[in-house]
Amino acid sequence: MSDNKKWYSLDLNxxxxxxxxxxxxxGKTSGGCGSHNNEMTDDAFxxxxxxxxxxxxxxxxxxxxxxxxxxxxxxxxxxxxxxLLIGAGAVSTSCSVVTGDDSKEKAQIDWEEQFKGNYKLxxxxxxxxxxxxxxxxxxxxxxxxxxxxxxxxxxxxxFGYAFNISKCQGYMxxxxxxxxxxxxxxxxxxxxxxxxxxxxxxxxxxxxxxxxYYHEVPAEGHFYMGTQCxxxxxxxxxxxxxxxxxxxxxxxxxVIDYDWCVGCRYCMAACPYDGRRFNWSKPEVPEAEINKNQxxxxxxxxxxxxxxxxxxxxxxxxxGQNPACVEACPTGAxxxxxxxxPNSTIRWVLENKKVFRLxxxxxxxxxFWYFMD
Amino acid sequence: MNRKKDIYILACLFAVTFYSCKHGEGEYHSLHxxxxxxxxxxxxxxMTSEAFFNDIKTIEITEGVHxxxxxxxxxxxxxYACIECHTESxxxxxxxxxxxxxWDINLVHADKNTMNCATCHNGNDMNNLNTLxxxxxxxxxxxxxxxxxxxxxxEDWKGGAHGKRIGGWVPPRASFTCVNCHNPHSxxxxxxxxxxxxxxxxxxxHEGLAQ
Numbered sequence: 141m142s143d144n145k146k147w148y149s150l151d152l153n154x155x156x157x158x159x160x161x162x163x164x165x166x167g168k169t170s171g172g173c174g175s176h177n178n179e180m181t182d183d184a185f186x187x188x189x190x191x192x193x194x195x196x197x198x199x200x201x202x203x204x205x206x207x208x209x210x211x212x213x214x215x216x217x218x219x220x221x222x223x224l225l226i227g228a229g230a231v232s233t234s235c236s237v238v239t240g241d242d243s244k245e246k247a248q249i250d251w252e253e254q255f256k257g258n259y260k261l262x263x264x265x266x267x268x269x270x271x272x273x274x275x276x277x278x279x280x281x282x283x284x285x286x287x288x289x290x291x292x293x294x295x296x297x298x299f300g301y302a303f304n305i306s307k308c309q310g311y312m313x314x315x316x317x318x319x320x321x322x323x324x325x326x327x328x329x330x331x332x333x334x335x336x337x338x339x340x341x342x343x344x345x346x347x348x349x350x351x352x353y354y355h356e357v358p359a360e361g362h363f364y365m366g367t368q369c370x371x372x373x374x375x376x377x378x379x380x381x382x383x384x385x386x387x388x389x390x391x392x393x394x395v396i397d398y399d400w401c402v403g404c405r406y407c408m409a410a411c412p413y414d415g416r417r418f419n420w421s422k423p424e425v426p427e428a429e430i431n432k433n434q435x436x437x438x439x440x441x442x443x444x445x446x447x448x449x450x451x452x453x454x455x456x457x458x459x460g461q462n463p464a465c466v467e468a469c470p471t472g473a474x475x476x477x478x479x480x481x482p483n484s485t486i487r488w489v490l491e492n493k494k495v496f497r498l499x500x501x502x503x504x505x506x507x508f509w510y511f512m513d
Numbered sequence: 514m515n516r517k518k519d520i521y522i523l524a525c526l527f528a529v530t531f532y533s534c535k536h537g538e539g540e541y542h543s544l545h546x547x548x549x550x551x552x553x554x555x556x557x558x559x560m561t562s563e564a565f566f567n568d569i570k571t572i573e574i575t576e577g578v579h580x581x582x583x584x585x586x587x588x589x590x591x592x593y594a595c596i597e598c599h600t601e602s603x604x605x606x607x608x609x610x611x612x613x614x615x616w617d618i619n620l621v622h623a624d625k626n627t628m629n630c631a632t633c634h635n636g637n638d639m640n641n642l643n644t645l646x647x648x649x650x651x652x653x654x655x656x657x658x659x660x661x662x663x664x665x666x667x668e669d670w671k672g673g674a675h676g677k678r679i680g681g682w683v684p685p686r687a688s689f690t691c692v693n694c695h696n697p698h699s700x701x702x703x704x705x706x707x708x709x710x711x712x713x714x715x716x717x718x719h720e721g722l723a724q
Contacts, residue, residue, distance in 0.1 A: 459681075472678075
């Protein structure tokens with residue numbers, strides 16, 4: 141179906157498939173497709189699970205991903221088998237009398253994690269449970285400890301952010317701090333924040349902006365502005381999520397349950413501000429650089445095939461600390477605070493400076509304002 | 514018949530307007546309304562940002578309606594107190610046979626017609642600063658000198674739009690004062706290299722397209 145046909149027709153496999161040379165039905169020519177070996181390592185296990193859920197989609201474009209899905213019996217069975225393997229593997233390890241206590245506990249954790257509910261619907265006890273399991277699982281796997289919390293939104297808090305365009309000089313210190321704080325994948329160079337270099341006198345033209353500068357800053361005749369997730373009060377990304385893996389918390393943070401996300405990227409398409417990022421590959425952070433102060437909804441380690449984005453550093457902000465970008469900015473261009481506190485600095489900015497937001501007419505109500513001196 | 518139709522249309526119109534005032538899950542028309550309504554019942558959160566100040570010592574100041582903390586300054590000045598050296602008159606200290614001090618200070622602030630050393634320092638009272646009218650200002654309140662000319666920046670700083678907040682967003686508010694970011698003798702910033710590449714730049718350099 142790779143011809144130019146741009147409509148959907150059901151492929152019931154009446155036509156004989158072209159067999160690819162010397163391979164099995166999964167299309168791979170080398171290595172195992174997952175349905176042949178019975179003994180899998182933990183990593184291969186995870187790989188198989190991810191492949192079963194998103195599989196070859198990573199290498200196709202949008203149209204092909206949606207419509208070019210061969211659903212003959214063989215591939216359907218293969219996907220089913222992969223999911224069953226996960227369950228069966230866990231059961232066999234946990235019931236076995238020969239395996240050690242550690243691997244039994246690991247299997248138990250994997251089992252409970254596999255079948256836990258959506259974080260949004262969890263009670264505080266369940267939240268604590270999953271966080272403890274994840275910490276224990278990390279300890280069993282790496283022998284090192286992390287601290288993870290499931291702190292809920294505080295009452296009387298609504299987070300807001302203001303960005304001073306006159307002050308930003310394009311130093312990129314915020315981006316560095318963000319990557320370190322939030323354990324972003326170093327391989328794919330994931331960055332939540334984008335700093336745009338724009339020409340003076342041209343206004344906001346994102347298509348003409350240089351997002352890719354590398355020269356001494358600030359450059360003559362240019363100004364700089366940053367974008368990231370704006371934590372809309374009426375977030376379109378939340379509306380489109382088919383599995384409700386993303387939602388707005390009571391303190392205004394738009395968050396993602398990485399364990400509930402199926403990686404469909406609808407939210408990425410729905411976001412008018414380029415605020416969301418996708419893990420195309422397995423995120424990797426050198427062990428020494430991992431920020432071990434984590435939050436379930438924030439900077440805990442992600443996996444391949446899930447969405448992530450700025451959370452206003454939920455692991456910091458819910459404790460009263462400023463997000464890493466605010467702390468790192470050497471110019472004071474970034475202001476963060478509680479919109480409900482009439483004496484907060486963010487409220488003073490909103491009430492006394494000439495502020496505006498991007499694409500205000502969409503009604504998304506971003507909680508991220510821009511202003512000038 | 515016509516009357517019935519009119520009533521029907523009116524009823525429909527009423528129903529539509531009635532329901533359009535309620536937006537399903539959200540009770541507010543706009544974020545602005547929400548902030549206004551919910552901040553009416555605001556009471557302080559129990560958190561405090563003091564834990565995030567680390568080893569920065571602060572002092573409380575009140576300017577207009579704003580009361581907040583700024584870092585203590587005198588303890589940070591290496592050669593304070595000034596009178597430990599300034600025991601004699603400036604003319605004598607400037608004479609050739611004395612050891613040179615403050616050789617690294619180069620005044621690049623406004624121009625020679627507007628500013629010289631004596632605009633802020635008083636040769637007869639080196640331990641304090643002085644205003645344009647000759648009043649004494651403590652080194653810990655040096656922002657008062659800056660505010661003499663930079664009044665709009667001062668307004669923004671008091672409110673929180675200029676300058677940088679220390680530690681956290683919860684009260685008590687602590688903000689850096691002018692001299693924590695600006696060198697008073699040379700207050701403007703120099704250009705520098707960004708601290709990292711942008712994403713695209715790195716992708717290209719991986720592919721060998723850019724250096």
